[in-house]
Amino acid sequence: EPEVTQTPSHQVTQMGQEVILRCVPISNHLYFYWYRQILGQKVEFLVSFYNNEISEKSEIFDDQFSVERPDGSNFTLKIRSTKLEDSAMYFCASSESMWFNTEAFFGQGTRLTVV
Amino acid sequence: AQSVTQLGSHVSVSEGALVLLRCNYSSSVPPYLFWYVQYPNQGLQLLLKYTTGATLVKGINGFEAEFKKSETSFHLTKPSAHMSDAAEYFCAAFTGGGNKLTFGTGTQLKVEL
Numbered sequence: 631e632p633e634v635t636q637t638p639s640h641q642v643t644q645m646g647q648e649v650i651l652r653c654v655p656i657s658n659h660l661y662f663y664w665y666r667q668i669l670g671q672k673v674e675f676l677v678s679f680y681n682n683e684i685s686e687k688s689e690i691f692d693d694q695f696s697v698e699r700p701d702g703s704n705f706t707l708k709i710r711s712t713k714l715e716d717s718a719m720y721f722c723a724s725s726e727s728m729w730f731n732t733e734a735f736f737g738q739g740t741r742l743t744v745v
Numbered sequence: 746a747q748s749v750t751q752l753g754s755h756v757s758v759s760e761g762a763l764v765l766l767r768c769n770y771s772s773s774v775p776p777y778l779f780w781y782v783q784y785p786n787q788g789l790q791l792l793l794k795y796t797t798g799a800t801l802v803k804g805i806n807g808f809e810a811e812f813k814k815s816e817t818s819f820h821l822t823k824p825s826a827h828m829s830d831a832a833e834y835f836c837a838a839f840t841g842g843g844n845k846l847t848f849g850t851g852t853q854l855k856v857e858l
Contacts, residue, residue: 736789
């Protein structure tokens with residue numbers, strides 16, 4: 631069964647450092663997403679990506695964040711100058727079409743800990 | 746703004762007992778509604794979804810949910826819990842005008858012998 635793969639499963643970084651979270655979406659999917667869940671809080675939308683550009687982003691997704699699809703298979707989330715409050719579980723997802731037309735598949739998540 | 750509320754961050758049931766996980770939404774228009782499950786160290790997996798049509802939706806692993814517009818609810822049920830149902834369950838809603846899901850805070854289901 632096809633799946634979305636995220637690496638690493640756990641990342642620890644020092645405050646102020648840059649991190650790149652990696653995702654391999656399902657190969658025939660066209661829409662890609664990043665969500666995050668701070669411990670004990672809701673899963674929050676960060677950004678959606680389609681046709682090699684951001685289609686929507688939340689207020690959380692400020693200049694500290696960027697996304698890229700560098701090689702047609704990977705989908706990355708870069709966080710520049712990490713802060714303590716960036717500590718969270720980050721989920722990548724992909725879908726063939728928009729949410730209501732098809733299923734979105736989620737990865738297992740990357741737990742980011744900023745110390 | 747749309748929101749999704751899951752009552753009870755932790756629910757514990759006995760094996761064989763009814764599972765009821767509650768979800769309410771606030772939206773000016775009927776949303777599309779989803780339940781996801783997350784097993785330990787795995788991604789979010791779609792259990793079921795409601796878009797249009799029949800309000801009682803059946804999903805995988807014997808789960809079902811009923812969309813009740815009058816109550817703005819989409820509660821998840823399973824007649825008989827199994828140990829393998831222990832996981833975290835997330836309710837989510839999509840109302841269009843964008844391409845994002847709004848999630849609830851999740852409910853951790855514990856199944857005891």
